[in-house]
Amino acid sequence: MKDVYSTLKERGFIYQTTDDDALAGLLNKKKVTCYIGFDATADSLHIGSLVPIMALMHMQKAGHRPIALLGGGTTMVGDPSGKTEMRQMLTLEQIQKFGEGIKTQFARYLDFSEDRALMVNNADWLMPLNYIEFLRDVGVHFSINRMLTAESVKMRLESGLSFIEFNYMLLQAYDFYVLARDYDCLLQMGGQDQWGNIVAGSDLTRRKMGKQVYGMTFPLITTASGEKFGKSAGNAIWLDGRKTPVFDFYQYFRNADDRDVEKYLGLFTLLPMEEVRELPKKNINRAKEILAYEATRLAHGKEEAADAYIASVRQFGQADPAGEIRTGSQVMDIRLDASSSIPTVELPMSGSAGIWIVKLLVEAGLCQSNGEARRLIGQGGAYINDRTISDPDYEVRESDLVERAVVLRAGKKRVKRVVFT
Secondary structure, eight states, rough: OOHHHHHHHHHTSEEEEEEEEEHHHHHSSSSOOOEEEOOOOSSSSSSGGGGHHHHHHHHTTOOOOOEEEETTTTGGTTTOOOOOOOOOOOHHHHHHHHHHHHHHHTTTTTTOOSSEEEEEETTTHHOOHHHHHHHHHTGGGHHHHHHHHHHHHHHHHHHHHOHHHHHHHHHHHHHHHHHHHHOOOEEEEEGGGHHHHHHHHHHHHHHHOOOOOEEEEOOOOBBBTOBTTETTTTEESHHHTTSSSSHHHHHHHTOOOOHHHHHHHHHHHOHHHHHHHHHHOOOOHHHHHHHHHHHHHHHHHHHHHHHHHHHHHHOOSSSSSSSSSSOGGGGGGOOOOOOSSSSSEEEETTSSEEEHHHHHHHHTOOOSSHHHHHHHHHTOOEEEEEOOOOOOOEEGGGGGSSSEEEEEEETTTTTEEEOOO
């Protein structure tokens, strides 16, 4: 078996486990079935689910068997973990519809052929439960005092915790027990806010089966500025291209904070860690292009990722046009011609009088007005052929042209090639 524990640790996935040494030894010794639960609260997952999905992907690549557990039953109750208010109640029909949309997304990351990965729905065993029998068989193993110490419960007690949500821990613990019993599942993974539920499940499984099982949690991912990962202008970034266009998905990663790039490369790509560490040091913007392309390729496929990459390059320019940064990313397979690498506009230039730089910036579409162009020049953000223009009265003449063209740049990202006719 490949050393997946070290892989997950090195790439930033592990926040806490029930037993570090024992779990690392187990994963290196035998094929292990593991699971993560995903409640069906929408018809698509969003990129906040990418950390657990990528963790399952690494487990499978190392030879283990992942289970993606669709929470058809637990979604009807609502997980209080990390929430400040009660989740909106959904109908069984809504949950079933949402579940169908989610299933197709898992198949992009996991190979479900020949029992290499499983997808199961906890509605299959939760919906038929007899309440009295459940209380006698499962509820008897839970201490109210201990449940009240769980972080997810303590947070909600202040704002109001419903009895139905209080039962969520029992149901998730029962999931672990059923999967251990029926699929020999030995490991549950989830976000750090799931720690109390995971420990409850491992404890219930040990009490009912005498079986040693384990838990692992992932860190809460936030941006360098402290915002919750996966939010853009208050909106979630969805894995469904109909809800979040592929180009917008790509641009979310392309516009990542410089301080987050190495972390995101470790979590959301399969690139080797030597490359993950080196890319941001060599060329931060090329590292962002590679991050965006690789994350988009995994979520939407190679063709869609290539289209998003080319569209971005046409609009904003290429970070490494000379191809100096080497990478194992498949982005290297994309060939860009000169016309696609930089967006081009054609403008007239009559005689030797030249054209005013302010006017040129506006006509090229890099500035909205003369005033904006003047401010850009005053701030040192205007460039011709990578040469800073500091004089707002500068006139572009034929001596500035290379093959009847100049490359204009406004700031770091906005680039236009102007061909004079």
